[in-house]
Amino acid sequence: MRPYLLKGHERPLTQLKFNREGDLLFSCAKDPHPTLWYSSDGQRVGTYIGHNGAVPSCDVSLDSSRLLTASQDSSAKLWDVETGECLHTFKFQAPCRAVAFSLGEQHAAISTDAFMAQPSLIHIVKLAEDPADQESEPEISFTCPKGRISRVAFTDGNTTLLAVSEDGYVRRYDVETGKMLQEEHIHEGYIQDMQMSTDGTHFVTASLDKTAKLVDAQTLEVLKTYVTERNANSAALSPIFDHVLIGGGQEASQVTTTSSRAGRFEARFFHKIYEEEFASCRGHFGPINATAFHPDGRSFVTGGEDGYVRLHHFDNDYFSARFF
Numbered sequence: 001m002r003p004y005l006l007k008g009h010e011r012p013l014t015q016l017k018f019n020r021e022g023d024l025l026f027s028c029a030k031d032p033h034p035t036l037w038y039s040s041d042g043q044r045v046g047t048y049i050g051h052n053g054a055v056p057s058c059d060v061s062l063d064s065s066r067l068l069t070a071s072q073d074s075s076a077k078l079w080d081v082e083t084g085e086c087l088h089t090f091k092f093q094a095p096c097r098a099v100a101f102s103l104g105e106q107h108a109a110i111s112t113d114a115f116m117a118q119p120s121l122i123h124i125v126k127l128a129e130d131p132a133d134q135e136s137e138p139e140i141s142f143t144c145p146k147g148r149i150s151r152v153a154f155t156d157g158n159t160t161l162l163a164v165s166e167d168g169y170v171r172r173y174d175v176e177t178g179k180m181l182q183e184e185h186i187h188e189g190y191i192q193d194m195q196m197s198t199d200g201t202h203f204v205t206a207s208l209d210k211t212a213k214l215v216d217a218q219t220l221e222v223l224k225t226y227v228t229e230r231n232a233n234s235a236a237l238s239p240i241f242d243h244v245l246i247g248g249g250q251e252a253s254q255v256t257t258t259s260s261r262a263g264r265f266e267a268r269f270f271h272k273i274y275e276e277e278f279a280s281c282r283g284h285f286g287p288i289n290a291t292a293f294h295p296d297g298r299s300f301v302t303g304g305e306d307g308y309v310r311l312h313h314f315d316n317d318y319f320s321a322r323f324f
Helices: 252-257 316-320
Strands: 004-007 013-018 024-029 035-038 044-047 057-060 066-071 075-080 086-091 096-101 107-112 121-126 140-143 149-155 160-165 169-174 180-185 191-196 202-207 211-216 222-227 231-237 243-249 267-271 277-281 288-293 299-304 308-313
Touching: 013 057, 013 288, 013 299, 013 308, 024 057, 024 288, 024 299, 024 308, 066 107, 075 096, 096 149, 107 149, 121 160, 149 191, 160 191, 169 191, 191 288, 202 243, 211 231, 211 243, 243 288, 243 299
Parallel strands: 057 096, 191 231, 231 288
Antiparallel strands: 004 308, 013 024, 024 035, 035 044, 057 066, 066 075, 066 096, 075 086, 096 107, 107 121, 121 140, 149 160, 160 169, 169 180, 191 202, 202 211, 202 231, 211 222, 231 243, 243 267, 267 277, 288 299, 299 308
């Protein structure tokens, strides 16, 4: 595979997100400029200008009309995907870290970090059909017991919300009341990433405890564990095969004293059922912070500490080979 190298960020990548059809790719980084690309050839479409801090995460609506971004400038912004216009800014008193649209995009979840005397919070905001009618005040805000919340996702027909945080817990909340319904300690380190399966029945997490885990979305039971020798910063599930893509590597502070091979900066493929690594793909010059599979499963992207996005289209051998 000969990847497309996409250079649109000056700082390390934080998240990569395809739209539902897979023709568009959104990238976020520790710089304040979320960027839009065509996923077929990596052509840069444009940049969303307005944030003044790092952008840890984003989400795109099912019809690809709206983009939601969270920023360390203590705001979350709703954008018009096509024009790049900022439709609304949600302002908070603490840095924003995770965002997610509900199914149908009538609501959105936004997490804010602990700041000063304020704990980590999750805010549920109602989204207006007309941006001119959009209100900034959340319908409800509820507290996370401990640690920054790195990813959130609506489940069970928008009635509950899953959240993972730096204390290694995954928690389920009632969206209407904010009550914590369940919590499970599944990692011994900071959970950096959570990505849902296509059918929503399970999800994969990536943690600084050097593991990625497959978790049942209803019971929060750990189904499978994928062990790596270095930090796991991001993990994604193939929509067509039993494959898990994991990105990570040695901590960025140690990169200058380590070769790329020793640092394990490859995109690594594990079998979802057998938990065994069967392939890897090199190229980044530092840890991989973000991974994503294309919705059709025929390509994938990785974003690194080096500021590059690498877009890979699988060779035909990938679809005909038997790895197990």
